[in-house]
Amino acid sequence: MSAETLEFKAELKQLLHLITHSLYSDREIFLRELISNASDAINKVRFDALANADKLEGNTDWKIKLTPDATAKTLTISDNGIGMSRQDVIDNLGTVAQSGTKAFLEAAKRAGKTGETPGLIGQFGVGFYSAFMVADKVTVVTRAAGSPADGTRWESDGQGSYTLEACEKPTRGTDVVLHLKDDTKDFLDTWRLRQLVRKFSDFLEHPVVMDVEKEVEEGKKETTEETLNSRKAIWLRSKSEVKPEEYEEFYKSLAHDTDAPADVIHYAAEGKTEFKVLCFVPGHKPFGFDYEEPVAGLRLYVQRVLIMDRCEQVLPVYLRFVKGVVDSADLPLNVSRELLQQNPLLDVIQKSVVKNVLESLAGTKNVEPDKYLTFYKSFGTVLKEGLTRDWSNREKIADLLLFESANTEAGKFTTFAEYVEKMPTDQTEIAYLIGESAEQLRHSPYLEAFRAKGQDVLLLTDPIDEFAIPQLGEYKGKKLVAADRGEATGVGEVPAGDKERFAALLTVLKEKVPDVADVRLTNRLTESAACLVAEAHGVSAHMERLMERMGRDSGTPKRVLELNPKHPTLEALRVLHEKNAADPRLDGYARLLYEQAVIAEGSKVTDPVAFAKRVNDLIVRDAQVSGA
Structure with missing residues (x-):
């Protein structure tokens, strides 16, 4: 029978332009699509053979073969799957988006065999046409299972028509021959093909093979068939069947x-929706982790075929240190298979992954605290991002946080739960203090009142603490309050007698220190003379310093200068003012009170030279008094 030329049933010329230029982001995707189609064809004939064993024709050595031919400039993808009849070819290759796979699934459902249906991914019937991204002509030679020896040859340049003719094909299955374009000849390179198979189809159930010529001895070469994919999808096996060294090898x-990874999270979700998850928590922070763009995601597979290298929809960004895979047969893909349609199953998978990761971390924290501490030192800052991003899990995340505190030894850590357990009965809030280092914070004047009352203060040193901890707001009904703010717990009312005694001095100090919003007495201090505090919704000193480092102007907010009425310095100033309200020394002493408070909060004085002169003047004056 001579070749017959037929027109495509759809406006394929325009559609092929869309497919080859817009549908896929990378041309190498074509190999994944054609290998996936070949795998589907093998699964179909295996399924059909359950009712009709003759279709196997004694050919059960399942494989998908790649044959690059540098001379002919062709790449052939062959399979021994179910093949196609002449009408199948017209229906499936002559009509865009006429999916044989989808039709097969629908037929299986009608036959009541859904439970036995193999998992197939070609849902839209356009994957085949991705071949035209790399080929200017495609030839398909195929013969359906159980059909006579004659096969069908289909050929097209994708420009609106195709030719059909009968041909000899002694074996069942399909050969797709790509006549490669001049700029895609790199797909004939065996190393390139091997790399692409391992990237996209490494865990496919069926072997992907290729003839490779190797030198067995000097001057003598031998051609052997090499299997390119590992086929070891360990996430599809039961956890009890996988050895620790297999997990380690896969993670690496x-x-x-x-x-080796610090933790392995491997489970299968069953029921209404089914998917399999294999995740790993690293044992240390990877090189460059802090400088990479913060993007999360797990590898997404559908029936062992890689669909997305990093699927952000199934893993929130605050868990971006987690590596792993998700495999689901229930996800509907869009036509490119590169982007997922919005689907409730995505939310189900993400909630499941987050729940299991957080539970795994909690288990490590409770059972292996030293191991968890190593993890936390690497990724604790990242984990805290969840307090601002994952409202539904913020308390679980809070339970995973570790802190140094005023009452812990240097280098030792406590938790929110331990802090609350040790709180005095009259304490109702959780106090924290944010700064550059725990060592610096331990000497802060803001801790004095809390120490006097036997209360602990959490010492926070991560830049994100300024944003994350206020977002948390409370823990187990206990409000979180910054120790360097005006409303901090543990700061009682100043007696009326002290207010009256120092009222005149405070008025003068407010005039002489315009850098502050207010000057007032406080019971916050027991040893220091002065400190600076932010009002309830004001910008803290630490936040101001962070904004400066980021090159952002925080508006130079003014804070409140709080003074200790029981400190000898303040009493001396009161006496000096009472004797002579115009005494010029009051100006310098007022600045010194303010500047020592600036230094105590971890900031820098604006004029260190003037500060040094004031201190030196005090030294000289004291020496003169002592000498007299």
Whole structure:
């Protein structure tokens, strides 16, 4: 029978332009699509053979073969799957988006065999046409299972028509021959093909093979059939069947790490929706982690075929240190298979992954605290991002946080739960203080009142604490309050007698220190003379310093200068003012009170030279008095 030329049933010329230029972000996707189609064809004939064993024709050596031919400039993808009849070819290759896979699934459902249906991913019937991204002509030679020896040859340049003719094909299955374009000849390179198979189809159930010529001895070469994919999708196996060294090997290949993971999270979700998850928590922070763009995601597979290298929809960004895979047969994909349609299953998967990761971390924290501390020192800052992003899990995240505190030894840590457990009965709030280092914070005047009352203060040193901890707001009904703010717990009312005694001095100090919003007495201090505090919704000193480092102007907010009425310095100033309200020394002493408070909060004085002169004048004056 001579070749017959037929027109495509759809406006394929325009559609092919869309497919080859807009649908896929990378041309290498074509190999994934054609290998996936070949895998589907094999699964179909295996399924059909359950009712009709003759279709196997004694050919059960399942494989997908790649044959690059540099001379002919062709790449052939062959399978021994179900194949196609002449009418199948017209229906499936002559009509855009006429999916044989989808039709097969619908037929299986009508036959009541859904439970036995193999998992197939070609839902839209356009994956085949991705071949035209790399080929200026495509030839398909195919023969359906159980059909006579004659096969069908289909050929097209994708420009609106195709030719059909009968041909000889002694074996069942399909050969897709790509006549490669001049700028896609790199797909004939065996190393390139091997790399692409491992990237997209490494865990496919069926072997992907290629003839490779190797030198067996000097001057003598031998051609052998090499299997390119590992086929070891360990996430599809039961956890009890996987050895620790297998997990370790898979993690190292996935994360490009040389060390074993700290934790393995492997489970299968069953029921209304089914998916399998294999995740790893790294044992240390990868090189460059802090400088990479903060993007999360797990590898997404559908029936062992890689669909997305990093699927952000199934893993929130605050868990971006987690590496792993998700495999689901229930996700509907859009036509490119690169982007997921919005689907409730995505939310189900993400909630499941987050729940299991947080539970795994909690288990490590409770059972292996030293191991958890190592993890936390690497990723605790990232984990805190969840307090601002994941409202539904913020308390679980809070339970995973570790803190140094005023009452812990340097280098030792406590938790929110332990803090609350040790709170005095009259304490109702959780106090915290944010600064550059725990060592610096331990000497802060803001801790004095809390120490006097036997209360602890959490010492926070991560830049994100300024944003994350206020977002948390409370823990187990206990309000979180910054120790360097005006409303901090543990600060009682100043006696009326002290207010009256120092009223005149405070009025003068407010005039002489315009850098502050107010000057007032406080019971916050027991040893220091002065400190600066932010009002309830004001910008703290630490936040101001962070804004400066980021090159952002915080508006130079004024804070409140609080003074200790029981400190000898303040009493001396009161006496000096009472003797002579115009005494010029009051100006310098007022500045010194303010500047020592600036230094105590961890900030820098604006004029260090003037500050040094004031201190030196005091030294000289004291020496003169002592000498007299």
